[in-house]
Amino acid sequence: MNNMFEIRIHSRGGQGAKTIGQILAEAAIEDGKFTEAFAEYGPERSGAPMQVFVRVSDKPILVHSNVKNPDIVILADSSLLGLVDVLGGLKSNGAIIINTAKNPDEIKSLIKAKKAQKIYSLDATKIAVETLGKDFSGIALMGALNKITGIVSKAALEEELEEIFSRKKGKEVAERNILAFRKGYESIVL
Amino acid sequence: MKLKSWRDIPIGGVIIAAGNAKQFKTGAWRTKKPITDKSKCTNCMRCVIFCPDAAITVKSESDLTDKEKAVFKAKTPVMLDRADYDICKGCGICAEECPVKAIEMVKE
Amino acid sequence: MSSTKKTSYRALSGAEAAAEAMRQINPEVVAVYPITPQTPIIETFARFVANGKVDTSLINAESEHSAMSAVVGASAAGVRAMTATSSQGLAYMAEVCYIASGLRLPIVMAVVNRALSAPLNIHGDQSDAMMLRDSGWIQLFSENAQEVYDNTLIALRLAENKKVLAPAMVMQDGFTTSHAVQNVLTLSDEKVKKFIGEYKPLYPLLDIRHPVTYGALDLFDYYFEHKRQQVEAMENALKVLKLIDREFFSVSGREYSFVEEYRLKDADIAIALMGATAGTAKTVVDKLRNKRIKAGLLKIRLFRPFPAEIIKRALSRVKKLAILDKAIAPGARAAIANEIRAIFAGEKNAPKIQDYIYGLGGRDIGPDDIGKVYKDLAKAKRIGELKKVRYIGLRARSSH
Numbered sequence: 001m002n003n004m005f006e007i008r009i010h011s012r013g014g015q016g017a018k019t020i021g022q023i024l025a026e027a028a029i030e031d032g033k034f035t036e037a038f039a040e041y042g043p044e045r046s047g048a049p050m051q052v053f054v055r056v057s058d059k060p061i062l063v064h065s066n067v068k069n070p071d072i073v074i075l076a077d078s079s080l081l082g083l084v085d086v087l088g089g090l091k092s093n094g095a096i097i098i099n100t101a102k103n104p105d106e107i108k109s110l111i112k113a114k115k116a117q118k119i120y121s122l123d124a125t126k127i128a129v130e131t132l133g134k135d136f137s138g139i140a141l142m143g144a145l146n147k148i149t150g151i152v153s154k155a156a157l158e159e160e161l162e163e164i165f166s167r168k169k170g171k172e173v174a175e176r177n178i179l180a181f182r183k184g185y186e187s188i189v190l
Numbered sequence: 191m192k193l194k195s196w197r198d199i200p201i202g203g204v205i206i207a208a209g210n211a212k213q214f215k216t217g218a219w220r221t222k223k224p225i226t227d228k229s230k231c232t233n234c235m236r237c238v239i240f241c242p243d244a245a246i247t248v249k250s251e252s253d254l255t256d257k258e259k260a261v262f263k264a265k266t267p268v269m270l271d272r273a274d275y276d277i278c279k280g281c282g283i284c285a286e287e288c289p290v291k292a293i294e295m296v297k298e
Numbered sequence: 299m300s301s302t303k304k305t306s307y308r309a310l311s312g313a314e315a316a317a318e319a320m321r322q323i324n325p326e327v328v329a330v331y332p333i334t335p336q337t338p339i340i341e342t343f344a345r346f347v348a349n350g351k352v353d354t355s356l357i358n359a360e361s362e363h364s365a366m367s368a369v370v371g372a373s374a375a376g377v378r379a380m381t382a383t384s385s386q387g388l389a390y391m392a393e394v395c396y397i398a399s400g401l402r403l404p405i406v407m408a409v410v411n412r413a414l415s416a417p418l419n420i421h422g423d424q425s426d427a428m429m430l431r432d433s434g435w436i437q438l439f440s441e442n443a444q445e446v447y448d449n450t451l452i453a454l455r456l457a458e459n460k461k462v463l464a465p466a467m468v469m470q471d472g473f474t475t476s477h478a479v480q481n482v483l484t485l486s487d488e489k490v491k492k493f494i495g496e497y498k499p500l501y502p503l504l505d506i507r508h509p510v511t512y513g514a515l516d517l518f519d520y521y522f523e524h525k526r527q528q529v530e531a532m533e534n535a536l537k538v539l540k541l542i543d544r545e546f547f548s549v550s551g552r553e554y555s556f557v558e559e560y561r562l563k564d565a566d567i568a569i570a571l572m573g574a575t576a577g578t579a580k581t582v583v584d585k586l587r588n589k590r591i592k593a594g595l596l597k598i599r600l601f602r603p604f605p606a607e608i609i610k611r612a613l614s615r616v617k618k619l620a621i622l623d624k625a626i627a628p629g630a631r632a633a634i635a636n637e638i639r640a641i642f643a644g645e646k647n648a649p650k651i652q653d654y655i656y657g658l659g660g661r662d663i664g665p666d667d668i669g670k671v672y673k674d675l676a677k678a679k680r681i682g683e684l685k686k687v688r689y690i691g692l693r694a695r696s697s698h
Binding site for chain 3 (some may be wrong): 022025026029030034036037038039041051060061062063064065066068179
């Protein structure tokens, strides 16, 4: 299991975290990798805290339980801070990506991360509103994730975005989603 | 009736031979038997329609014997022949429905 | 698809994998009623119908009872008919499920296993399937989306085989498999078409040149004989499935058997279970093997008919065995425990067996939980310690 990469996304029902999981999974497969993406559902209701789990590996994935020790946690909605244990089980050298308008120092004081755990933040909501005209922040967060890990290739993710959104919403929407993805990517300084 | 083994019957209880209801004699259920007074019968065929077991058979005019023709003077092309006693359960509906009271239920 | 694609894998959830197999089977009739977590199967399939990808008459029934009744009617009429359900839906179908099997109709049904109410729960466990384990349906369990796809195609062939003619349920774990996007290899439409062949019904009700009666009264003089025939069908299914699995291997390159013996040959301690947790358990077995602990796994794929002989052989060398049931039988042993224990009743060299209940109502079971089971087994010395049923992840005390 050493070569398995595990992601946990904390979000609220209706914010598109499941879509991110789907895109990551499809892009990972595009990359020739093995993947599993699933959401933990409560009684489905919009706004309720929910989790999405994504695994990516070079080998077939056999484990089907929830991700307990993620390499990366994505906090898609910072209002969940204090409501859910976002750092729970995060690997000691893992990272957390937070969608917030707050500056990194302020965030660091809010999150009691271990020394080797990295905290990244970006205003994905702002990027989403500017590029997509609505708070579909997941795409920008995916860009940030890609900058940080590259576990799934940038090319595959962009291709997947292009394909999914062109098919569902047309070419123009696809282009704007790719722009949101790139802005998210660029907003992370390693 | 001889009973067959589980190896020798169609699966699923499906009946694959059409018209085998003939083999099932419900006449044994009967305690009273309908007897028709043919001199009263007008060939209205209400008994044929009402019989729940289609136990009353109908003959066309061309099949009538001379003797039957003498008894039934009606102009209708069909006539009440007889109750099929292998099937008739003796329910008495024919007797109840007969408008000229030509059918009588008689103890077996 | 895209040009940069490096594999032929597709990203499909278990539910989508079932729907994809259904699309390729292209049944004449599908009758359904939605229920979580089955719904994405029929959502996906309904899209195929709307987009003209299949020729299926899709009947949105007013209940599962009606859905199964419609499928029974269609199958008796002489066409391929399928449906899908979960939990309460399966419970509501139960009456008609017995009619389907009793009339020997080769219906294939996708069952997304979910806990039964009450208390109300939408998540995965196998109590719904266990409720109908003696209904005369073939029951195949799947570990992942790939197996859902493969088992669906195989189940159709098995159900329709003239020596079998029994309906089949293809199981997948609710949410854990049904809603998880995984790597799945699918066959081309042509390959599937060739594999499943043309359906030739035995007694089609709509063949007016050979009129038949379905559902006639069958009393003490013949009912017993007809039930004995169903036993024969299941015994035949064991022989037929072996051949179909072999044929499927030649078509797909994917090999299946009634059970999967994972590092079991020289195992001292082993777990037996069904469904998605088998995958998780494999990762634990690998870890233990790296530590030179002789652990193994028996994954049961075919639960009905129950392949007792194969399982007996597979487990005969195991010293200590944990049987994990994802369904509970209050006041009795759970289903798998019952079956496996019965195989070894009175046997001298039988493995020492410990029963476990796990995952009820979708309670997550991870590698740590399974690791603990193996640890329990390794530790236990006397038979007495292995008797009482244990519950994985159940709170014995309230947390503070």
